[in-house]
Amino acid sequence: MGHPEACRNGAGGRQENLAAVNGGADPDEDVSAEALEAGRLLFAQPCVFVAGVAKRSALPEAELPEVAFAGRSNVGKSSLVNALTGRKTLARTSRTPGRTRQINIFRLAERLHLVDLPGYGYARAAKSEIAAWTGLVEAYLAGRPTLRRVQLLVDARHGLKDSDHRALTVLDKAAVSAQVVLTKADKVGEAELAANLERLARELARHVSCHPRIVVTSAQQGLGIAELRAGLAQLAAAA
Numbered sequence: 384m385g386h387p388e389a390c391r392n393g394a395g396g397r398q399e400n401l402a403a404v405n406g407g408a409d410p411d412e413d414v415s416a417e418a419l420e421a422g423r424l425l426f427a428q429p430c431v432f433v434a435g436v437a438k439r440s441a442l443p444e445a446e447l448p449e450v451a452f453a454g455r456s457n458v459g460k461s462s463l464v465n466a467l468t469g470r471k472t473l474a475r476t477s478r479t480p481g482r483t484r485q486i487n488i489f490r491l492a493e494r495l496h497l498v499d500l501p502g503y504g505y506a507r508a509a510k511s512e513i514a515a516w517t518g519l520v521e522a523y524l525a526g527r528p529t530l531r532r533v534q535l536l537v538d539a540r541h542g543l544k545d546s547d548h549r550a551l552t553v554l555d556k557a558a559v560s561a562q563v564v565l566t567k568a569d570k571v572g573e574a575e576l577a578a579n580l581e582r583l584a585r586e587l588a589r590h591v592s593c594h595p596r597i598v599v600t601s602a603q604q605g606l607g608i609a610e611l612r613a614g615l616a617q618l619a620a621a622a
């Protein structure tokens with residue numbers, strides 16, 4: 384899993400149908416072989432933990448281009464970042480008690496920071512918890528001139544929940560560019576996925592922060608991982 388070939392072989396015809404979704408800026412354009420190779424090369428490099436930050440004053444200075452990952456708790460964020468990096472680095476670190484409410488920053492090949500934002504939307508989240516997420520994340524978003532994009536992870540089965548709309552509103556206000564990544568695509572059939580994508584595209588039109596293209600992934604099957612790597616490599620510092 385993880386290499387472009389394995390990704391394509393593993394997903395079979397499904398992968399072809401998703402080419403229009405997972406390609407470049409033009410929805411009808413496939414991701415180029417060069418872009419896929421650049422993504423593969425970048426993510427084959429070492430990825431190391433830089434810092435776990437629980438309060439705004441502790442944020443390290445911004446140096447490298449950054450891409451942040453956000454989403455509801457349990458959406459598959461750790462699994463996706465592990466699939467991207469081909470390592471267990473991030474998930475292992477995040478499992479350390481206390482770390483899940485933090486912003487965890489990783490450095491990939493001295494070219495890109497991968498930033499794991501705390502999950503939100505617990506079933507019975509207290510108002511104070513929502514406020515804490517918003518406070519820390521808003522502070523991060525406002526203070527990161529190097530932040531290139533937030534990848535907002537959404538479960539392919541469920542579409543946008545209220546908490547996702549709230550997160551998107553925070554991103555809209557911060558004028559940060561965002562892109563939705565559907566997770567756990569292996570859990571939906573093709574017809575359901577197509578219907579969910581259509582609904583999502585309509586809902587996202589309300590949010591100015593959002594990239595029109597939605598990336599469909601399955602960390603379990605390796606679907607969309609090579610395409611996502613290619614997109615992230617375009618945001619990284621030059622090699």
Ligand SMILES: Nc1nc2c(ncn2[C@@H]2O[C@H](COP(=O)(O)OP(=O)(O)O)[C@@H](O)[C@H]2O)c(=O)[nH]1
Binds near residue numbers: 456502600
């Ligand atoms: N079927 C399937 N399950 C997944 C996938 N990605 C994550 N999961 C499962 O979803 C649950 C939450 O995943 P995790 O990565 O810990 O989510 P996080 O809380 O967002 O970091 C775990 O039980 C994972 O095994 C996927 O692509 N396919």
Ligand SMILES: [Mg+2]
Binds near residue numbers: 460461462477
């Ligand atoms: Mg996690």
